[in-house]
Amino acid sequence: MPSPNIVPPARFSAQARLRALQSDIMDLILDRELEAGDALPTENELCIALGVGRNTLRESLKVLQALGVIEIRHGFGMFVAPSNFEALADGLIFRARLSLRHHGLEALQLVDVRQALESGLIGSSMDLITAEQLAGIEESVVRMEELAAAGESFVDADSDFHSRLFEPLNNELLLNLLGVFWKVYRKIHTEIGAGAEDLAAVAALHRNVYAAVAAGDKARAARELTRHFDGIRRRISDAVTE
Amino acid sequence: MPSPNIVPPARFSAQARLRALQSDIMDLILDRELEAGDALPTENELCIALGVGRNTLRESLKVLQALGVIEIRHGFGMFVAPSNFEALADGLIFRARLSLRHHGLEALQLVDVRQALESGLIGSSMDLITAEQLAGIEESVVRMEELAAAGESFVDADSDFHSRLFEPLNNELLLNLLGVFWKVYRKIHTEIGAGAEDLAAVAALHRNVYAAVAAGDKARAARELTRHFDGIRRRISDAVTE
DNA sequence: CCGTAGCGGATGTCCCATGTCCCCTGAGCG
DNA sequence: CGCTCAGGGGACATGGGACATCCGCTACGG
Structure with missing residues:
Protein backbone atom coordinates (compact mmCIF):
# COMPACT_ATOMS: atom_id res chain seq x y z
CA MET A 1 0.00 0.00 0.00
CA ALA A 81 -35.12 9.29 7.88
CA PRO A 82 -38.30 9.38 9.92
CA SER A 83 -39.08 6.26 11.94
CA ASN A 84 -39.34 3.18 9.84
CA PHE A 85 -39.54 -0.42 10.89
CA GLU A 86 -39.81 -2.09 7.51
CA ALA A 87 -36.52 -3.84 8.03
CA LEU A 88 -37.54 -5.41 11.30
CA ALA A 89 -40.64 -6.69 9.60
CA ASP A 90 -38.63 -8.37 6.87
CA GLY A 91 -36.39 -10.07 9.41
CA LEU A 92 -39.32 -11.27 11.46
CA ILE A 93 -41.21 -12.47 8.42
CA PHE A 94 -38.24 -14.56 7.46
CA ARG A 95 -37.97 -16.00 10.96
CA ALA A 96 -41.65 -16.76 11.07
CA ARG A 97 -41.67 -18.47 7.70
CA LEU A 98 -38.66 -20.49 8.71
CA SER A 99 -40.37 -21.54 11.92
CA LEU A 100 -43.54 -22.54 10.12
CA ARG A 101 -41.57 -25.37 8.56
CA HIS A 102 -41.28 -26.87 12.02
CA HIS A 103 -43.74 -26.13 14.74
CA GLY A 104 -44.60 -22.52 14.12
CA LEU A 105 -43.03 -21.63 17.40
CA GLU A 106 -41.87 -18.16 16.49
CA ALA A 107 -45.15 -17.34 14.88
CA LEU A 108 -46.99 -18.25 18.07
CA GLN A 109 -44.54 -16.29 20.17
CA LEU A 110 -45.22 -13.31 18.01
CA VAL A 111 -48.92 -13.61 18.67
CA ASP A 112 -48.21 -13.84 22.40
CA VAL A 113 -46.22 -10.64 22.35
CA ARG A 114 -48.81 -8.87 20.29
CA GLN A 115 -51.52 -10.01 22.65
CA ALA A 116 -49.61 -8.78 25.68
CA LEU A 117 -49.18 -5.39 24.06
CA GLU A 118 -52.74 -4.98 22.87
CA SER A 119 -54.49 -6.43 25.90
CA GLY A 120 -52.16 -4.59 28.23
CA LEU A 121 -52.51 -1.19 26.65
CA ILE A 122 -56.14 -1.16 25.59
CA GLY A 123 -57.09 0.22 29.00
CA SER A 124 -54.73 3.18 28.80
CA SER A 125 -55.85 3.88 25.28
CA MET A 126 -59.48 3.91 26.35
CA ASP A 127 -58.65 6.56 28.93
CA LEU A 128 -57.59 8.92 26.19
CA ILE A 129 -59.86 8.05 23.32
CA THR A 130 -62.00 10.75 21.74
CA ALA A 131 -65.45 10.39 20.23
CA GLU A 132 -63.97 11.02 16.83
CA GLN A 133 -61.45 8.21 17.17
CA LEU A 134 -64.19 5.92 18.43
CA ALA A 135 -66.19 6.68 15.31
CA GLY A 136 -63.16 5.82 13.20
CA ILE A 137 -62.92 2.44 14.87
CA GLU A 138 -66.55 1.70 14.25
CA GLU A 139 -66.08 2.66 10.64
CA SER A 140 -63.39 0.00 10.34
CA VAL A 141 -65.71 -2.56 11.87
CA VAL A 142 -68.47 -1.65 9.46
CA ARG A 143 -66.10 -1.99 6.54
CA MET A 144 -65.03 -5.41 7.76
CA GLU A 145 -68.64 -6.51 8.07
CA GLU A 146 -69.46 -5.30 4.59
CA LEU A 147 -66.50 -7.10 3.10
CA ALA A 148 -67.29 -10.23 5.08
CA ALA A 149 -70.83 -10.18 3.78
CA ALA A 150 -69.47 -9.90 0.26
CA GLY A 151 -67.18 -12.83 0.93
CA GLU A 152 -64.05 -10.76 0.44
CA SER A 153 -60.99 -10.73 2.67
CA PHE A 154 -60.52 -7.57 4.71
CA VAL A 155 -56.89 -7.41 5.72
CA ASP A 156 -56.64 -3.65 5.35
CA ALA A 157 -59.71 -2.92 7.40
CA ASP A 158 -58.49 -5.30 10.07
CA SER A 159 -55.14 -3.55 10.14
CA ASP A 160 -56.84 -0.17 10.35
CA PHE A 161 -58.95 -1.34 13.23
CA HIS A 162 -55.97 -2.28 15.36
CA SER A 163 -54.05 0.85 14.47
CA ARG A 164 -56.93 3.08 15.43
CA LEU A 165 -57.46 1.21 18.65
CA PHE A 166 -54.11 2.48 19.91
CA GLU A 167 -53.91 5.79 18.12
CA PRO A 168 -55.02 7.67 21.27
CA LEU A 169 -51.84 6.65 23.08
CA ASN A 170 -49.87 8.71 20.62
CA ASN A 171 -47.05 6.21 20.88
CA GLU A 172 -45.37 5.92 17.53
CA LEU A 173 -43.05 3.15 18.64
CA LEU A 174 -46.01 1.04 19.66
CA LEU A 175 -47.85 1.68 16.42
CA ASN A 176 -44.72 0.77 14.50
CA LEU A 177 -44.25 -2.43 16.44
CA LEU A 178 -47.87 -3.43 16.02
CA GLY A 179 -47.58 -2.55 12.36
CA VAL A 180 -44.64 -4.88 12.08
CA PHE A 181 -46.42 -7.69 13.84
CA TRP A 182 -49.39 -7.11 11.64
CA LYS A 183 -47.31 -7.29 8.51
CA VAL A 184 -45.70 -10.50 9.64
CA TYR A 185 -49.05 -12.01 10.51
CA ARG A 186 -50.43 -10.99 7.16
CA LYS A 187 -47.62 -12.78 5.39
CA ILE A 188 -48.03 -15.87 7.53
CA HIS A 189 -51.72 -15.69 6.92
CA THR A 190 -51.36 -15.98 3.18
CA GLU A 191 -48.78 -18.71 3.65
CA ILE A 192 -50.90 -20.98 5.79
CA GLY A 193 -53.91 -20.60 3.57
CA ALA A 194 -56.46 -17.97 4.34
CA GLY A 195 -59.44 -19.68 2.81
CA ALA A 196 -60.48 -21.72 5.79
CA GLU A 197 -61.34 -18.86 8.08
CA ASP A 198 -64.82 -17.68 8.84
CA LEU A 199 -64.90 -14.04 7.78
CA ALA A 200 -68.16 -13.25 9.48
CA ALA A 201 -66.95 -14.67 12.78
CA VAL A 202 -63.77 -12.60 12.66
CA ALA A 203 -65.76 -9.48 11.90
CA ALA A 204 -68.05 -10.28 14.81
CA LEU A 205 -65.10 -10.60 17.17
CA HIS A 206 -63.97 -7.16 16.16
CA ARG A 207 -67.40 -5.74 16.71
CA ASN A 208 -67.36 -7.20 20.20
CA VAL A 209 -64.10 -5.43 20.91
CA TYR A 210 -65.53 -2.20 19.57
CA ALA A 211 -68.64 -2.56 21.69
CA ALA A 212 -66.57 -3.03 24.83
CA VAL A 213 -64.44 0.00 24.01
CA ALA A 214 -67.48 2.12 23.27
CA ALA A 215 -69.02 1.05 26.57
CA GLY A 216 -65.86 1.97 28.40
CA ASP A 217 -65.54 -1.50 29.85
CA LYS A 218 -61.79 -2.06 29.96
CA ALA A 219 -61.84 -5.57 31.34
CA ARG A 220 -64.26 -6.74 28.71
CA ALA A 221 -62.26 -5.08 25.95
CA ALA A 222 -59.13 -6.88 27.08
CA ARG A 223 -61.06 -10.12 27.28
CA GLU A 224 -62.49 -9.75 23.78
CA LEU A 225 -59.05 -8.99 22.41
CA THR A 226 -57.74 -12.11 24.06
CA ARG A 227 -60.45 -14.18 22.42
CA HIS A 228 -59.50 -12.69 19.09
CA PHE A 229 -55.90 -13.74 19.62
CA ASP A 230 -56.89 -17.20 20.75
CA GLY A 231 -58.50 -17.61 17.36
CA ILE A 232 -55.36 -16.53 15.58
CA ARG A 233 -53.26 -18.88 17.66
CA ARG A 234 -55.53 -21.78 16.90
CA ARG A 235 -55.42 -21.08 13.20
CA ILE A 236 -51.62 -21.13 13.21
CA SER A 237 -51.50 -24.33 15.22
CA ASP A 238 -53.94 -26.00 12.86
CA ALA A 239 -51.92 -24.98 9.84
CA VAL A 240 -48.71 -26.32 11.29
CA THR A 241 -49.98 -29.63 12.58
CA GLU A 242 -51.85 -30.53 9.43
CA MET B 1 -23.58 -6.96 -23.88
CA ALA B 81 -28.27 -17.30 11.58
CA PRO B 82 -30.12 -17.97 14.80
CA SER B 83 -32.37 -15.18 16.05
CA ASN B 84 -30.58 -11.94 16.59
CA PHE B 85 -31.99 -8.51 17.22
CA GLU B 86 -28.81 -6.51 17.51
CA ALA B 87 -29.71 -4.50 14.47
CA LEU B 88 -33.05 -3.42 15.80
CA ALA B 89 -31.32 -2.27 18.94
CA ASP B 90 -28.92 -0.08 17.01
CA GLY B 91 -31.74 1.53 15.10
CA LEU B 92 -33.73 2.16 18.23
CA ILE B 93 -30.74 3.50 20.10
CA PHE B 94 -30.19 5.99 17.35
CA ARG B 95 -33.82 7.04 17.42
CA ALA B 96 -33.83 7.38 21.16
CA ARG B 97 -30.67 9.47 21.22
CA LEU B 98 -32.07 11.66 18.49
CA SER B 99 -35.25 12.14 20.48
CA LEU B 100 -33.38 12.99 23.66
CA ARG B 101 -32.26 16.19 21.94
CA HIS B 102 -35.88 17.28 21.98
CA HIS B 103 -38.37 15.98 24.48
CA GLY B 104 -37.26 12.41 24.90
CA LEU B 105 -40.54 11.32 23.41
CA GLU B 106 -39.32 8.12 21.83
CA ALA B 107 -37.43 7.16 24.93
CA LEU B 108 -40.58 7.50 27.00
CA GLN B 109 -42.61 5.57 24.44
CA LEU B 110 -40.08 2.81 24.68
CA VAL B 111 -40.55 2.62 28.43
CA ASP B 112 -44.31 2.50 27.91
CA VAL B 113 -44.03 -0.43 25.58
CA ARG B 114 -41.65 -2.24 27.85
CA GLN B 115 -43.96 -1.67 30.77
CA ALA B 116 -46.92 -3.04 28.87
CA LEU B 117 -44.97 -6.14 27.99
CA GLU B 118 -43.53 -6.81 31.41
CA SER B 119 -46.59 -5.91 33.46
CA GLY B 120 -48.83 -7.74 31.05
CA LEU B 121 -46.87 -10.95 30.91
CA ILE B 122 -45.58 -11.26 34.46
CA GLY B 123 -48.76 -13.12 35.41
CA SER B 124 -48.39 -15.77 32.72
CA SER B 125 -44.75 -16.15 33.58
CA MET B 126 -45.58 -16.72 37.23
CA ASP B 127 -47.90 -19.55 36.22
CA LEU B 128 -44.99 -21.43 34.75
CA ILE B 129 -42.11 -20.49 36.97
CA THR B 130 -40.10 -23.21 38.71
CA ALA B 131 -38.43 -23.05 42.12
CA GLU B 132 -35.09 -23.10 40.41
CA GLN B 133 -35.87 -20.10 38.27
CA LEU B 134 -37.23 -18.29 41.30
CA ALA B 135 -33.93 -18.88 43.06
CA GLY B 136 -32.11 -17.45 40.07
CA ILE B 137 -34.16 -14.30 40.29
CA GLU B 138 -33.39 -13.88 43.95
CA GLU B 139 -29.73 -14.35 43.20
CA SER B 140 -29.91 -11.41 40.81
CA VAL B 141 -31.57 -9.31 43.49
CA VAL B 142 -28.91 -10.22 46.01
CA ARG B 143 -26.20 -9.27 43.57
CA MET B 144 -27.84 -5.94 42.96
CA GLU B 145 -28.06 -5.27 46.67
CA GLU B 146 -24.43 -6.14 47.18
CA LEU B 147 -23.32 -3.87 44.37
CA ALA B 148 -25.60 -1.10 45.61
CA ALA B 149 -24.08 -1.36 49.06
CA ALA B 150 -20.65 -1.09 47.50
CA GLY B 151 -21.76 1.98 45.61
CA GLU B 152 -21.25 0.35 42.23
CA SER B 153 -23.64 0.38 39.32
CA PHE B 154 -25.32 -2.94 38.55
CA VAL B 155 -26.51 -2.84 34.99
CA ASP B 156 -25.77 -6.49 34.30
CA ALA B 157 -27.52 -7.79 37.37
CA ASP B 158 -30.51 -5.60 36.54
CA SER B 159 -30.58 -6.98 33.03
CA ASP B 160 -30.32 -10.53 34.35
CA PHE B 161 -33.19 -9.92 36.70
CA HIS B 162 -35.57 -8.91 33.95
CA SER B 163 -34.47 -11.71 31.66
CA ARG B 164 -35.01 -14.33 34.29
CA LEU B 165 -38.37 -12.92 35.17
CA PHE B 166 -39.68 -13.96 31.77
CA GLU B 167 -37.56 -16.99 31.10
CA PRO B 168 -40.38 -19.34 32.13
CA LEU B 169 -42.49 -18.19 29.20
CA ASN B 170 -39.95 -19.73 26.88
CA ASN B 171 -40.65 -17.01 24.36
CA GLU B 172 -37.48 -16.13 22.55
CA LEU B 173 -39.01 -13.28 20.64
CA LEU B 174 -40.09 -11.66 23.88
CA LEU B 175 -36.69 -12.09 25.47
CA ASN B 176 -35.08 -10.64 22.38
CA LEU B 177 -37.39 -7.65 22.39
CA LEU B 178 -36.87 -7.01 26.07
CA GLY B 179 -33.14 -7.41 25.51
CA VAL B 180 -33.30 -4.75 22.85
CA PHE B 181 -35.24 -2.39 25.04
CA TRP B 182 -32.81 -3.02 27.80
CA LYS B 183 -29.86 -2.25 25.61
CA VAL B 184 -31.43 0.97 24.45
CA TYR B 185 -32.27 2.00 27.97
CA ARG B 186 -28.75 1.23 29.08
CA LYS B 187 -27.37 3.52 26.40
CA ILE B 188 -29.82 6.25 27.27
CA HIS B 189 -28.97 5.77 30.89
CA THR B 190 -25.30 6.53 30.38
CA GLU B 191 -26.26 9.42 28.13
CA ILE B 192 -28.52 11.20 30.61
CA GLY B 193 -26.07 10.76 33.44
CA ALA B 194 -26.40 7.79 35.70
CA GLY B 195 -24.93 9.37 38.80
CA ALA B 196 -28.06 10.91 40.16
CA GLU B 197 -29.92 7.69 40.81
CA ASP B 198 -30.35 6.08 44.18
CA LEU B 199 -28.85 2.61 43.80
CA ALA B 200 -30.26 1.27 47.03
CA ALA B 201 -33.75 2.42 46.13
CA VAL B 202 -33.58 0.75 42.74
CA ALA B 203 -32.37 -2.48 44.33
CA ALA B 204 -35.20 -2.28 46.84
CA LEU B 205 -37.75 -1.90 44.04
CA HIS B 206 -36.44 -5.06 42.48
CA ARG B 207 -36.63 -6.91 45.76
CA ASN B 208 -40.27 -5.87 46.04
CA VAL B 209 -40.95 -7.34 42.64
CA TYR B 210 -39.20 -10.54 43.62
CA ALA B 211 -41.16 -10.77 46.86
CA ALA B 212 -44.43 -10.43 45.01
CA VAL B 213 -43.42 -13.09 42.51
CA ALA B 214 -42.27 -15.45 45.26
CA ALA B 215 -45.56 -14.94 47.05
CA GLY B 216 -47.47 -15.72 43.87
CA ASP B 217 -49.31 -12.42 44.04
CA LYS B 218 -49.70 -11.50 40.39
CA ALA B 219 -51.47 -8.22 40.90
CA ARG B 220 -48.84 -7.00 43.32
CA ALA B 221 -46.03 -8.09 41.01
CA ALA B 222 -47.54 -6.13 38.16
CA ARG B 223 -48.00 -3.14 40.46
CA GLU B 224 -44.40 -3.24 41.66
CA LEU B 225 -43.15 -3.48 38.11
CA THR B 226 -45.23 -0.46 37.24
CA ARG B 227 -43.67 1.49 40.10
CA HIS B 228 -40.26 0.53 38.82
CA PHE B 229 -41.10 1.88 35.39
CA ASP B 230 -42.55 5.06 36.82
CA GLY B 231 -39.15 5.70 38.31
CA ILE B 232 -37.42 5.18 34.99
CA ARG B 233 -39.88 7.44 33.26
CA ARG B 234 -39.35 10.18 35.81
CA ARG B 235 -35.60 9.94 35.44
CA ILE B 236 -35.83 10.39 31.68
CA SER B 237 -38.19 13.33 32.03
CA ASP B 238 -35.89 14.99 34.52
CA ALA B 239 -32.89 14.56 32.28
CA VAL B 240 -34.66 16.05 29.29
CA THR B 241 -36.28 19.04 30.95
CA GLU B 242 -33.15 20.11 32.73
C1' DC C 1 -45.28 33.26 -18.65
C1' DC C 2 -44.76 28.51 -18.90
C1' DG C 3 -43.16 24.11 -20.50
C1' DT C 4 -39.18 21.43 -21.64
C1' DA C 5 -34.55 19.99 -22.93
C1' DG C 6 -30.07 19.93 -21.15
C1' DC C 7 -26.66 20.08 -17.39
C1' DG C 8 -24.35 18.93 -13.13
C1' DG C 9 -24.05 16.24 -9.37
C1' DA C 10 -25.13 12.21 -6.64
C1' DT C 11 -26.24 7.52 -6.23
C1' DG C 12 -26.47 2.57 -8.53
C1' DT C 13 -24.04 -1.20 -10.54
C1' DC C 14 -20.22 -3.62 -11.81
C1' DC C 15 -15.36 -5.42 -12.38
C1' DC C 16 -10.81 -6.24 -10.88
C1' DA C 17 -6.89 -6.57 -7.80
C1' DT C 18 -5.22 -7.45 -3.50
C1' DG C 19 -5.46 -8.18 1.54
C1' DT C 20 -7.13 -11.00 5.31
C1' DC C 21 -9.12 -14.70 7.67
C1' DC C 22 -10.67 -19.34 8.62
C1' DC C 23 -11.05 -24.35 8.25
C1' DC C 24 -8.91 -28.43 6.76
C1' DT C 25 -5.27 -31.48 5.94
C1' DG C 26 -1.22 -33.97 6.38
C1' DA C 27 3.53 -34.29 7.75
C1' DG C 28 6.23 -34.66 11.78
C1' DC C 29 6.81 -35.89 16.54
C1' DG C 30 6.11 -37.97 21.10
C1' DC D 1 -1.34 -44.68 17.46
C1' DG D 2 -2.67 -40.08 18.66
C1' DC D 3 -1.58 -35.30 18.98
C1' DT D 4 0.20 -30.78 17.35
C1' DC D 5 0.98 -27.28 14.21
C1' DA D 6 2.49 -25.23 9.84
C1' DG D 7 0.84 -24.71 5.24
C1' DG D 8 -2.65 -24.55 1.47
C1' DG D 9 -6.71 -23.23 -0.56
C1' DG D 10 -11.15 -21.34 -0.47
C1' DA D 11 -14.00 -17.52 0.88
C1' DC D 12 -14.89 -13.04 2.47
C1' DA D 13 -13.06 -7.81 3.08
C1' DT D 14 -11.51 -3.70 1.17
C1' DG D 15 -10.38 -0.28 -2.09
C1' DG D 16 -10.34 1.99 -6.53
C1' DG D 17 -12.10 3.07 -10.98
C1' DA D 18 -15.45 3.24 -14.84
C1' DC D 19 -19.83 3.68 -16.55
C1' DA D 20 -25.00 3.85 -16.14
C1' DT D 21 -28.95 5.96 -14.13
C1' DC D 22 -31.62 9.20 -11.85
C1' DC D 23 -33.03 13.65 -9.84
C1' DG D 24 -33.53 18.57 -9.35
C1' DC D 25 -32.36 22.87 -11.24
C1' DT D 26 -31.79 26.12 -14.79
C1' DA D 27 -31.83 28.35 -18.99
C1' DC D 28 -33.52 28.32 -23.41
C1' DG D 29 -37.35 28.75 -26.67
C1' DG D 30 -42.15 29.07 -27.84
Missing part, protein backbone atom coordinates in the same frame (compact mmCIF):
# COMPACT_ATOMS: atom_id res chain seq x y z
CA PRO A 2 1.52 3.31 -1.02
CA SER A 3 0.04 5.52 1.65
CA PRO A 4 1.08 4.95 5.28
CA ASN A 5 -2.52 4.47 6.21
CA ILE A 6 -3.39 3.86 9.83
CA VAL A 7 -5.94 1.16 9.16
CA PRO A 8 -3.91 -2.07 9.29
CA PRO A 9 -2.98 -2.30 12.95
CA ALA A 10 -6.32 -2.20 14.73
CA ARG A 11 -7.85 -5.22 13.02
CA PHE A 12 -10.79 -6.68 14.85
CA SER A 13 -13.30 -9.02 13.33
CA ALA A 14 -14.83 -7.76 10.15
CA GLN A 15 -18.22 -7.67 11.75
CA ALA A 16 -16.98 -5.43 14.53
CA ARG A 17 -15.50 -3.04 12.01
CA LEU A 18 -18.71 -2.80 10.09
CA ARG A 19 -20.65 -2.10 13.25
CA ALA A 20 -18.09 0.48 14.27
CA LEU A 21 -18.49 2.17 10.94
CA GLN A 22 -22.25 2.27 11.35
CA SER A 23 -21.80 3.74 14.78
CA ASP A 24 -19.43 6.34 13.40
CA ILE A 25 -21.98 7.40 10.84
CA MET A 26 -24.70 7.66 13.45
CA ASP A 27 -22.41 9.57 15.75
CA LEU A 28 -21.57 11.92 12.92
CA ILE A 29 -25.27 12.59 12.45
CA LEU A 30 -25.71 13.27 16.14
CA ASP A 31 -22.58 15.39 16.38
CA ARG A 32 -23.66 17.60 13.53
CA GLU A 33 -27.08 17.90 15.14
CA LEU A 34 -28.85 16.73 12.04
CA GLU A 35 -32.60 16.27 12.35
CA ALA A 36 -34.99 14.00 10.49
CA GLY A 37 -35.08 15.19 6.90
CA ASP A 38 -31.67 16.84 6.91
CA ALA A 39 -29.19 15.86 4.24
CA LEU A 40 -26.09 13.83 5.01
CA PRO A 41 -22.73 14.52 3.39
CA THR A 42 -22.24 12.86 0.01
CA GLU A 43 -20.75 9.40 -0.23
CA ASN A 44 -17.40 10.79 -1.28
CA GLU A 45 -17.23 13.20 1.64
CA LEU A 46 -18.09 10.41 4.02
CA CYS A 47 -15.44 8.20 2.47
CA ILE A 48 -12.86 10.84 3.26
CA ALA A 49 -14.27 11.78 6.65
CA LEU A 50 -14.39 8.19 7.84
CA GLY A 51 -11.31 6.96 6.01
CA VAL A 52 -12.90 3.98 4.25
CA GLY A 53 -13.54 3.04 0.66
CA ARG A 54 -16.78 3.68 -1.09
CA ASN A 55 -17.82 0.03 -1.21
CA THR A 56 -17.26 -0.46 2.47
CA LEU A 57 -19.06 2.76 3.26
CA ARG A 58 -21.97 1.86 1.03
CA GLU A 59 -22.43 -1.47 2.79
CA SER A 60 -22.85 0.36 6.07
CA LEU A 61 -25.07 2.94 4.48
CA LYS A 62 -27.36 0.27 3.10
CA VAL A 63 -27.61 -1.29 6.52
CA LEU A 64 -28.54 2.03 8.05
CA GLN A 65 -31.10 2.49 5.34
CA ALA A 66 -32.57 -0.91 6.11
CA LEU A 67 -32.63 0.00 9.79
CA GLY A 68 -34.65 3.07 8.96
CA VAL A 69 -31.95 5.44 10.15
CA ILE A 70 -31.32 7.11 6.82
CA GLU A 71 -33.15 7.44 3.54
CA ILE A 72 -31.25 7.23 0.26
CA ARG A 73 -32.64 8.95 -2.80
CA HIS A 74 -30.99 7.90 -6.00
CA GLY A 75 -29.34 10.79 -7.74
CA PHE A 76 -30.18 13.30 -5.06
CA GLY A 77 -28.62 12.48 -1.75
CA MET A 78 -29.00 10.83 1.63
CA PHE A 79 -31.18 12.10 4.45
CA VAL A 80 -31.96 11.35 8.05
CA PRO B 2 -23.13 -10.37 -25.51
CA SER B 3 -25.77 -12.21 -23.53
CA PRO B 4 -29.40 -11.17 -24.04
CA ASN B 5 -29.74 -10.38 -20.39
CA ILE B 6 -33.18 -9.54 -19.10
CA VAL B 7 -32.15 -7.10 -16.42
CA PRO B 8 -32.30 -3.67 -18.09
CA PRO B 9 -36.00 -3.32 -18.89
CA ALA B 10 -37.65 -3.86 -15.52
CA ARG B 11 -36.14 -0.89 -13.76
CA PHE B 12 -37.99 0.20 -10.65
CA SER B 13 -36.65 2.46 -7.98
CA ALA B 14 -33.29 1.42 -6.65
CA GLN B 15 -34.72 0.84 -3.22
CA ALA B 16 -37.30 -1.55 -4.60
CA ARG B 17 -34.63 -3.48 -6.41
CA LEU B 18 -32.55 -3.84 -3.29
CA ARG B 19 -35.53 -5.09 -1.34
CA ALA B 20 -36.38 -7.48 -4.11
CA LEU B 21 -32.86 -8.81 -4.02
CA GLN B 22 -33.09 -9.36 -0.27
CA SER B 23 -36.37 -11.15 -0.76
CA ASP B 24 -34.84 -13.30 -3.45
CA ILE B 25 -32.05 -14.34 -1.13
CA MET B 26 -34.47 -15.18 1.65
CA ASP B 27 -36.69 -17.08 -0.77
CA LEU B 28 -33.68 -18.98 -1.97
CA ILE B 29 -32.94 -20.00 1.59
CA LEU B 30 -36.51 -21.13 2.10
CA ASP B 31 -36.68 -22.89 -1.25
CA ARG B 32 -33.56 -24.88 -0.54
CA GLU B 33 -34.95 -25.76 2.87
CA LEU B 34 -31.90 -24.44 4.65
CA GLU B 35 -32.08 -24.44 8.44
CA ALA B 36 -30.38 -22.25 10.99
CA GLY B 37 -26.68 -23.02 10.81
CA ASP B 38 -26.67 -24.28 7.23
CA ALA B 39 -24.25 -22.73 4.78
CA LEU B 40 -25.39 -20.47 1.97
CA PRO B 41 -23.88 -20.62 -1.51
CA THR B 42 -20.73 -18.55 -1.93
CA GLU B 43 -20.93 -14.94 -2.99
CA ASN B 44 -19.93 -15.81 -6.53
CA GLU B 45 -22.54 -18.50 -6.86
CA LEU B 46 -25.19 -16.11 -5.58
CA CYS B 47 -24.03 -13.46 -8.04
CA ILE B 48 -24.65 -15.87 -10.87
CA ALA B 49 -27.83 -17.34 -9.46
CA LEU B 50 -29.41 -13.94 -8.87
CA GLY B 51 -27.89 -12.19 -11.85
CA VAL B 52 -26.37 -9.24 -10.01
CA GLY B 53 -22.87 -7.95 -9.41
CA ARG B 54 -20.91 -8.80 -6.35
CA ASN B 55 -21.10 -5.37 -4.75
CA THR B 56 -24.82 -5.13 -5.21
CA LEU B 57 -25.20 -8.59 -3.78
CA ARG B 58 -22.92 -7.79 -0.86
CA GLU B 59 -24.96 -4.73 0.04
CA SER B 60 -28.02 -6.93 0.36
CA LEU B 61 -26.05 -9.55 2.22
CA LYS B 62 -24.86 -7.03 4.76
CA VAL B 63 -28.40 -5.88 5.29
CA LEU B 64 -29.53 -9.43 5.89
CA GLN B 65 -26.66 -9.87 8.29
CA ALA B 66 -27.73 -6.75 10.17
CA LEU B 67 -31.28 -8.07 10.25
CA GLY B 68 -30.03 -11.24 11.87
CA VAL B 69 -31.09 -13.40 8.96
CA ILE B 70 -27.64 -14.60 8.02
CA GLU B 71 -24.27 -14.78 9.68
CA ILE B 72 -21.14 -13.97 7.71
CA ARG B 73 -17.89 -15.54 8.82
CA HIS B 74 -14.90 -13.94 7.23
CA GLY B 75 -12.91 -16.39 5.21
CA PHE B 76 -15.29 -19.26 5.70
CA GLY B 77 -18.74 -18.65 4.39
CA MET B 78 -22.23 -17.45 5.10
CA PHE B 79 -24.78 -19.26 7.21
CA VAL B 80 -28.40 -19.02 8.20
